[in-house]
Amino acid sequence: MKVLVFIKRVVDYNVRVKVRPDGSGVDTDGVKMSINPFDEIALEEALRMREAGQADEVIVVSAGTSDCQQQLRTGLAMGADRAIQIDTDKPLQPLTAARAFQALVEQQQPGVVLLGKQAIDDDNNQTGQMLAALWGRPQATNAAKIELSGDTARVTREVDAGLEVLDIDLPAVITTDLRLNTPRFVKLPDIMKAKKKPLDVVALDGLVSDAGNDLKIGNWSPPPQRGKGIMVDDVAGLVTELKSRGLL
Amino acid sequence: MSTSPLMDLRHLDFLLYELLQIEQLTQYPRFNEHSRETFEAVIDLAHQLAETQFLPHNRKSDLNEPRMVDGKVVLIAEIGAALDAFNQAGFMAVLADYDDGGMQLPFVISSVCDALFSAANPSTVAYPALARAAANLLHVYGTEEQKRLYMLPIIEGRYYGTMCLSEPQAGSSLADIKCQAQPQADGSYRLTGAKMWISAGDHELGENIVHLVLARISGAPEGVRGISLFIVPRWRVNADGSRTERNDVTLAGLNHKMGQRGSVNTFLKFGEQGDCHAYLVGEPHQGLAHMFHMMNEERIGVGMGAVQQGSAGYLYSLQYARERRQGRHPDQKDPATPPVLLIEHADVRRMLLQQKCYVEGAQALGFYAAMLVDQALDPDKNVRRESHLLLELLTPIIKAWGSDYALRANDLAIQILGGYGYTREYPVEQYYRDNRINPIHEGTNGIQALDLLGRKAMMQDGAALQALFKRMAASAQQAAQLEGLDGFAAQLLSGIKLAGEVTAATGQRMLAGEARLALANATHYMTMLGHLTIAWFWLQQAMIAQRALPDANAADVDFYQGKLQACRFFFATELPQIKHLAELVGDADQSALAMRAEWF
Ligand SMILES: Cc1cc2nc3c(=O)[nH]c(=O)nc-3n(C[C@H](O)[C@H](O)[C@H](O)COP(=O)(O)OP(=O)(O)OC[C@H]3O[C@@H](n4cnc5c(N)ncnc54)[C@H](O)[C@@H]3O)c2cc1C
Numbered sequence: 001m002k003v004l005v006f007i008k009r010v011v012d013y014n015v016r017v018k019v020r021p022d023g024s025g026v027d028t029d030g031v032k033m034s035i036n037p038f039d040e041i042a043l044e045e046a047l048r049m050r051e052a053g054q055a056d057e058v059i060v061v062s063a064g065t066s067d068c069q070q071q072l073r074t075g076l077a078m079g080a081d082r083a084i085q086i087d088t089d090k091p092l093q094p095l096t097a098a099r100a101f102q103a104l105v106e107q108q109q110p111g112v113v114l115l116g117k118q119a120i121d122d123d124n125n126q127t128g129q130m131l132a133a134l135w136g137r138p139q140a141t142n143a144a145k146i147e148l149s150g151d152t153a154r155v156t157r158e159v160d161a162g163l164e165v166l167d168i169d170l171p172a173v174i175t176t177d178l179r180l181n182t183p184r185f186v187k188l189p190d191i192m193k194a195k196k197k198p199l200d201v202v203a204l205d206g207l208v209s210d211a212g213n214d215l216k217i218g219n220w221s222p223p224p225q226r227g228k229g230i231m232v233d234d235v236a237g238l239v240t241e242l243k244s245r246g247l248l
Numbered sequence: 249m250s251t252s253p254l255m256d257l258r259h260l261d262f263l264l265y266e267l268l269q270i271e272q273l274t275q276y277p278r279f280n281e282h283s284r285e286t287f288e289a290v291i292d293l294a295h296q297l298a299e300t301q302f303l304p305h306n307r308k309s310d311l312n313e314p315r316m317v318d319g320k321v322v323l324i325a326e327i328g329a330a331l332d333a334f335n336q337a338g339f340m341a342v343l344a345d346y347d348d349g350g351m352q353l354p355f356v357i358s359s360v361c362d363a364l365f366s367a368a369n370p371s372t373v374a375y376p377a378l379a380r381a382a383a384n385l386l387h388v389y390g391t392e393e394q395k396r397l398y399m400l401p402i403i404e405g406r407y408y409g410t411m412c413l414s415e416p417q418a419g420s421s422l423a424d425i426k427c428q429a430q431p432q433a434d435g436s437y438r439l440t441g442a443k444m445w446i447s448a449g450d451h452e453l454g455e456n457i458v459h460l461v462l463a464r465i466s467g468a469p470e471g472v473r474g475i476s477l478f479i480v481p482r483w484r485v486n487a488d489g490s491r492t493e494r495n496d497v498t499l500a501g502l503n504h505k506m507g508q509r510g511s512v513n514t515f516l517k518f519g520e521q522g523d524c525h526a527y528l529v530g531e532p533h534q535g536l537a538h539m540f541h542m543m544n545e546e547r548i549g550v551g552m553g554a555v556q557q558g559s560a561g562y563l564y565s566l567q568y569a570r571e572r573r574q575g576r577h578p579d580q581k582d583p584a585t586p587p588v589l590l591i592e593h594a595d596v597r598r599m600l601l602q603q604k605c606y607v608e609g610a611q612a613l614g615f616y617a618a619m620l621v622d623q624a625l626d627p628d629k630n631v632r633r634e635s636h637l638l639l640e641l642l643t644p645i646i647k648a649w650g651s652d653y654a655l656r657a658n659d660l661a662i663q664i665l666g667g668y669g670y671t672r673e674y675p676v677e678q679y680y681r682d683n684r685i686n687p688i689h690e691g692t693n694g695i696q697a698l699d700l701l702g703r704k705a706m707m708q709d710g711a712a713l714q715a716l717f718k719r720m721a722a723s724a725q726q727a728a729q730l731e732g733l734d735g736f737a738a739q740l741l742s743g744i745k746l747a748g749e750v751t752a753a754t755g756q757r758m759l760a761g762e763a764r765l766a767l768a769n770a771t772h773y774m775t776m777l778g779h780l781t782i783a784w785f786w787l788q789q790a791m792i793a794q795r796a797l798p799d800a801n802a803a804d805v806d807f808y809q810g811k812l813q814a815c816r817f818f819f820a821t822e823l824p825q826i827k828h829l830a831e832l833v834g835d836a837d838q839s840a841l842a843m844r845a846e847w848f
Contacts, residue, residue, distance in 0.1 A: 014252070029801045030258055070285070077289065185297060188338035188351050191289045192281065 001111035001170075003046040003055045006101060007039040007075055009068040010121040023219045026121075035071045038116020040078075042176040044183040045146060046114050047079045054148045055111070057081050061104060063097060065089050069199060076194035077186040083197065088204035093213040098130035103207035105135055110171060112153070117142050117175040128175035138168040141175040254298055254367040255559055258807055259608055260291075260360065263615050266792050273354045276625045287357055290342070294361035297337060301330040302368035309371050309510030310678050314451075316502055321451045321512050327372050328453055334365075335405025340376055343384070344403050355545065359618040362549060363611075367556035370682050371510030375408055378448050381546055382409025382460050389477070389530035389538050397485050398458045408454045412443040412461040412480075412516065413539065419445070420695050422536060423471045427463035427518065429478060429526055439463055439480060439526040440519035442500070445689075449514030450482070450499040456491060457482040461518070461526065462535050469533065477535035478526040480518065496524035507681030544643045545621060547690055551643075551650035552614040554686035555607055558654030561661030561679040562603040568665055569596055590664065599660040601817045606653040608814065609782035612789065614650065617642045634715050641704045641712035642781070648696035649778030651686035658683050697770035700777065701833075705751050706758070713751060717744045720784045727787050730794050732812075736787050736819045743780045743826055750776075750834035757836060768841040769833045776829040783823045790815035 011017055012032040020027050035043075049055040060075035062068040063086035072083040086100055105113055113135075118125035125141075132139030140155035144163065147154045148170075157164045158177050232238045242248040264270050270287065273279050305326035315322045334340070342358045344350025365373040379402050386399040401407040418424040427441030441463060443449075450457070459480040468474030483491045496519050503513040518524045530538045569590040576588055590596045620642070623635035658680040662669035669676045687693040705713050720740060727737035750773070757766035793808035793815075800808055831837075 027803070029803050030807075032257065070288075073285065073289065185333060185337050186289070186293050187336065188290060188293065188342065189349075191286055191293070192351070194289075195281075195283075195286065 001055045002057045002059060002108060003049055003112045003114060004105060004108055004110035005039070005043045005046045005058065005060050005075070005080070006097075006113070006115045006127070007043060007060055007062050007071055008036040008116075008119045008121075009033050009062060009064055009071045010036045010119055013037055013120055019220045019222045023221060025220055033067070033070070035074060036116050036119045036121075038118060038120070038176055038178070040116075040183045041178065041180050042114035042116050042174075043075055043078060043080065044181045045143075045176060046112070047184075048181065049112070049146075049148065050079075059084060059108065059110070061086065061101070063088055063092055063100060063204065066201075072199055073191075073194050074186065076197045076199070077190045078184060079190070081197065083199040085199065085201045086204050086207065087201050090204075090213065092204075093215055094124050094126035095130055096208070096213055097127050098134055100204055100207045101127070101131050102134040104202070105131070111151075112148070112170060113173045115173070115175050117177050128173050132173040135173070138172040139174070140166045140168050140172065142177040143174050144177050144179045146174060146180070252295065252299070253303070253560065253563055254295065254364050255556070256563065256608075257295075258803075259611070262789075262792070262807070262811075263612055264356075264360070266796070267612060267788060268356070268615060268619055270354065270356055270619060273356070273619070273622050276622070278352055278625055279354055279622075282353065287353075290351070290353060290357060291360055291364070293337060294339070294364045297330075297333055297339070298364040298368035301333045302365055302372055305330065305372070305510075306369040307675065307678065309369070310507070310682075313504065313509045314502060314512040316499065319499060321499070321502070321514075323451060323453070323510070323512065327375070327510060330369070330372050331375060331405075331453060334376060339365075340380065340383075340405045341403045343380070344387075348400065348403055350403065354619070355621040356615055356618040359548065359552060359615060363552050363556050363614075366553040367560045369510070370553055370557060371508040373553075374508065374511035375448050375451075375453060376405075377549060378411060379407070379409040379458075381411060381542060382458050384542050384545070385460060385477075385538065386458075386479075386529065388541060390479075393487075394479060394527065394529065397487075397489055398479055398481065401456065401489070402458065406454055407456045407458055408448060408451070409458045409460065410446050410449050411539075412446050412449075412459050414445045415442060416444045416515075420692055422462065422475065425462055425464070425475065427461065429463040429465050429476065429528075431465065437463075437465070437478060437526040437528060438519060438522065439478060439524040440522070442518070443516045445503065446514045446516050447511055449512065449516050451512055455483075456485070459497065459516075460529070460539075462539065463526070465528075465532055472536050474533055475535040476532050477529040477538050479529055480524060480526045484525055496521045505685070507678065507684055543690075544617075544639055547643050547647040548614060548617050548621070550686055550690040551610070551646035551648075552618075554651035554654040554683055555610040555614060556654075557679045557683035557686075558603065558607045558657035559611070561658045561676050562600070562607050564674075564676055564679075565603065565661035565664040565669075566591075566600055569600060596664060598821075599664050601814060602822075603657040603660050604810075604814050605782070605786065605818045605822065606657045608789075609785050609818070610646070610650045610653065612785040613642065613781060614646050616785070617646055637708070637712040637715050638719075640707070641700070641716055644691075644696040644700040644704060645774070645778050645781055647690060648687070648693040648700070648774050649782070651683070652693060652775075653778070655680070655683050655687065693774070694771060697774040698767055701751075701754060701770040701773045702758070702763070702767050705773075705777075706755055710751065710755070713748070716781070717748065720744055720780075723784060723788055723791070727791050730791060733787065733790055733794060733815075736783075736790070736815065739819055739823060740780075740783055740787055743783065743823065746826065746830045747777060747780055750830045753834045753836075762836075765836050765838065765841060769837055772829045773833045776826045776833065779823055779826050779829075783818060786815040786818045 012034040015031050017026045046058045050058050058080045059082055060072055060080040061084045062072050076083055115128045142157045143155045144158045145156035151170045153168050155166050232241055271284050274282050312324050341350040342353045346352050383399045383402040386395055402409055415425050429437040429439050461478045461480050462475050464474050465476050481495055482497055484495050486492055498517045498520055500517045501515040572590050573587040620635040620639040626632050661676045665674055668674050724737040724740045727733040754766045789811045793811035797808050
């Protein structure tokens, strides 16, 4: 069985992002970039499936300019067998990404598709769901535990009310949550091995005919600065204050 | 702006790829499978491990010194966990040959990794650093069997190692060491004696500890020409590599230190039962020479370790100065106006600039020297010769100037935090304490200064100094063509002239048999030549910044402006100090030498 893992190149979670003064987006000049942490968890899970003998090939895929080959190489150094870069110089919105991923999924015929539940740059939490719908296969999002058996998977999901357990047929799309696993560190010799593993490049418009984004982004601005706090005398004062602001 | 507490990563990239252009090293066959991509991946991994595995227990180590329980050393568990991660990732083998399971990376890359680990936690990184030094020595001087039994297990992360030079009565003066080695019929030796200050001398982190010990074979000549180097395993090892019984090495006590408390420091006794098995490494009586073979690398490591503590303090105090508000400008006394940020005050900017100049200048020098180590592989004999000469000269400067000025940086970081900096709620006081060892060990800075002036500056008729001056003058010539930098070029050239003159004057005195007088101001000479060298590195950084500015993006414009301003600051406030220091050396000032013990 093949496992396909989609990984996104995003601004490292340690970086305090700044909005460009002209409001055209977030400043990424000279900023450290990494694999989206949720996607790293997805990749780790795929590697564990292979190590447990449940999968025989792990393929990492990323969409972006050749810059994202850096993250693909990291994925290969972590242990993926091969990599595919979907080449595009446009930032992809979830639906466009899902369409491209669907085309690739149909070419590669994986048994499991893993993605992070969301990317920490835009926090959309949509691509996995859209991909499953387009592909017409089951989905389980926010996975905290995945158990494969034959052609089904039991996925424990983290939901607001606690845990929910789903049995789904494979092939399926599973999106991963924070507590699923702790990704391994790369080993130095594997960095060298990763250089020799196959990395194919396919053009975005070779996968989707109309790769245009459907949403128009107007303007970016930083969140408003936090206002000054006030001191209240007692609980009653606090309640009054909250009510007067329509917060209670 | 840097988001790493360990190092300004933009500055690191600047040093490696703009100043040093380390990609050139991939032309050497040893490194030709590497590329900028692998260098970056390795550094990235080091950063990730340093931040997640080393940094979090830096304070805990400080608060929980190693203890001796039932004759065994107890360390906090986080040290072992961090080193397991370090070993599993393969950091023990960054320099080793592919054939030995290594990564065959350039020394400069290994130095960058070490720099990140030591900024995160200098005491935990001491364990693998010492082990690697032992492995390096065995790589050069060990027999095939010694390499198999003792070096490979270190590279694999199973064994640790130590360097046992100092004795209670012999620290700076190794000529006076007393440990004895009795030859045995089977070719091995039995060792007796005591070693003081041995870092990582006893612990349970690995399966074994390989002590590399300096001792005298019975009947050996007095002084440094009678010292040999021995392997003393903590556990004896069979020919097939399996571990047998404990060797006769006893942990006689622990030293309780001011800083770097996580790295256990021991007093060891050898052969109390007369049964300490030891194996000669290399030639008899050549022990000190063998040991010093690796010293350039070790001393660059100590200097850079110091500079990285300086860096941690600089970055912390910079962040603090950007956040704390206090006071108003001298011309704004109105209490109704909000207080300004600390970083607005000229005197705080001075303290930040001093730190920036010391730290970033010394980092440039340190990585430059690390690259000189790699240039030993250059196909051109002249390049090899010149890199070696420069390395010999620059190493004591990195060690001594680096550790002196990094400590000043730590002192300034505390000052910027004011009262808070003096408390244990903030990390800067620990940086200072942890850093205070660096002017002392690996040859005190006083000894380094004597080595610099008495040997390195004089050797081969001053060939090393001439090579350095030639490179400095070449930079000055280029800088003279650039707007705004021509004045600095002239300043650097006159500094070179001055340093040349006082070195010559010292040489004359030494020839005239006045060594004691000639070397009386060696520490001032160290500061002078150190300042001149760091000025050279600031001028080089400024030149790159000046050329890059027209095409730089917004973030880089600030970065390069910072480089230019730091250069201006160093040439305005620091470099002029060398004139006075040069006078003291050139005129052989006697005010210290002529003092008498009874006059104190
Ligand atoms: C934390 C720590 C870790 C250490 N780790 C190790 C280790 O792993 N292995 C090891 O072998 N050693 C180790 N050492 C020992 C260290 O190298 C010595 O402390 C150092 O060489 C100085 O020796 P000393 O302490 O005997 O001081 P001394 O030699 O007594 O020096 C005292 C002072 O006198 C000055 N002085 C001495 N001789 C001269 C001279 N000829 N001219 C001018 N000034 C002079 C020195 O500069 C110094 O300021 C360690 C020490 C410490 C504190």
